[in-house]
Amino acid sequence: MTTDNAIDLRGLRKVYRPAGGGEAKTALHGLDLTIPKGSIFGLLGPNGAGKSTTINILAGLVNKTAGQVSIWGFDQDVNPRQSRASIGVVPQELNIDPFLSPGAALEVQAGLYAVPKSERRTMEILAAVGLADKAEAYARTLSGGMRRRLLIAKALVHRPPVLILDEPTAGVDIELRQMLWSYVRELNAAGTTIILTTHYLEEAEEMCDRIGIIAEGRLVASDEKSTLLAQMDAKTLVITPEGEAALPDAPEGIKVDRREDGALAFTYARSKVSAEAVLDLARENGIRIKDVATEEAHLEDVFVQLTTRS
Numbered sequence: 348m349t350t351d352n353a354i355d356l357r358g359l360r361k362v363y364r365p366a367g368g369g370e371a372k373t374a375l376h377g378l379d380l381t382i383p384k385g386s387i388f389g390l391l392g393p394n395g396a397g398k399s400t401t402i403n404i405l406a407g408l409v410n411k412t413a414g415q416v417s418i419w420g421f422d423q424d425v426n427p428r429q430s431r432a433s434i435g436v437v438p439q440e441l442n443i444d445p446f447l448s449p450g451a452a453l454e455v456q457a458g459l460y461a462v463p464k465s466e467r468r469t470m471e472i473l474a475a476v477g478l479a480d481k482a483e484a485y486a487r488t489l490s491g492g493m494r495r496r497l498l499i500a501k502a503l504v505h506r507p508p509v510l511i512l513d514e515p516t517a518g519v520d521i522e523l524r525q526m527l528w529s530y531v532r533e534l535n536a537a538g539t540t541i542i543l544t545t546h547y548l549e550e551a552e553e554m555c556d557r558i559g560i561i562a563e564g565r566l567v568a569s570d571e572k573s574t575l576l577a578q579m580d581a582k583t584l585v586i587t588p589e590g591e592a593a594l595p596d597a598p599e600g601i602k603v604d605r606r607e608d609g610a611l612a613f614t615y616a617r618s619k620v621s622a623e624a625v626l627d628l629a630r631e632n633g634i635r636i637k638d639v640a641t642e643e644a645h646l647e648d649v650f651v652q653l654t655t656r657s
């Protein structure tokens with residue numbers, strides 16, 4: 348089957364039903380999501396939005412309640428083996444087997460994916476993640492950063508065309524982060540589609556070419572980064588005027604509202620309008636500035652905005 352999408356999710360639903368018969372929890376409400384081949388896709392969302400659920404369904408660790416999951420053109424229900432073989436997942440937790448050296452861990456993983464001995468490339472992968480000299484090391488001697496790299500190596504043994512990294516830089520120092528990202532970029536340049544979840548907007552901004560936002564189990568946005576960031580860079584400059592001030596006619600690109608306390612709120616796109624232009628507008632309209640404050644848009648605000656709009 349050929350398709351331009353690495354991932355295709357249609358009407359994906361997940362309802363968690365506690366074993367004891369407690370209240371059922373709907374984590375995904377019919378999610379539709381496509382991720383084009385070759386992209387570095389950032390899956391963002393507030394806590395509890397459903398990111399882990401989505402990734403765990405892709406990884407085959409959680410069973411969906413309803414919907415279609417297609418990975419690299421393979422329907423998870425029709426071709427479970429091929430769809431699983433098309434994806435590698437780097438989990439959030441730094442769990443590694445304490446009794447296996449990195450080399451042995453990769454061999455075991457290759458065995459799990461039925462990679463024939465002649466096609467294994469344990470040393471090549473270890474070298475790629477900077478662990479060549481640790482191939483025979485005791486697992487317990489590996490630092491946190493080395494463990495993270497070992498987990499990436501494990502996710503790559505079966506050469507999956509899609510690699511998912513779940514919160515890869517949580518608790519990771521800057522140096523490792525840089526190394527991780529440059530390696531992820533290399534993989535992507537060599538053709539691997541990358542999907543990552545992160546809580547850090549700056550990280551998504553730096554790394555991803557496309558971004559999907561999930562809120563409360565629904566996709567509220569999925570677009571090219573540049574398109575989304577244009578919405579995300581709304582900034583508000585709040586001017587408290589000296590005495591009474593009329594609401595000025597705002598030029599295109601600036602929106603003016605009067606707050607309850609009499610302050611004037613100028614909302615604009617930071618990438619297009621300068622704060623200077625906003626202050627000029629106030630002065631031109633004879634507004635004498637008693638106090639001024641700025642309010643940045645947070646990803647959280649964008650979620651709210653997008654959720655209420657949809």
Ligand SMILES: Nc1ncnc2c1ncn2[C@@H]1O[C@H](COP(=O)(O)OP(=O)(O)OP(=O)(O)O)[C@@H](O)[C@H]1O
Pocket residue numbers: 363364372373374392393394395396397398399400401
């Ligand atoms: N095993 C489970 N049983 C019951 N409810 C669950 C289970 N796993 C997740 N949930 C619930 O499903 C919803 C989505 O959770 P999920 O972990 O997918 O969100 P998330 O976006 O990954 O959040 P975070 O950023 O905190 O990891 C949450 O309300 C969560 O409490």
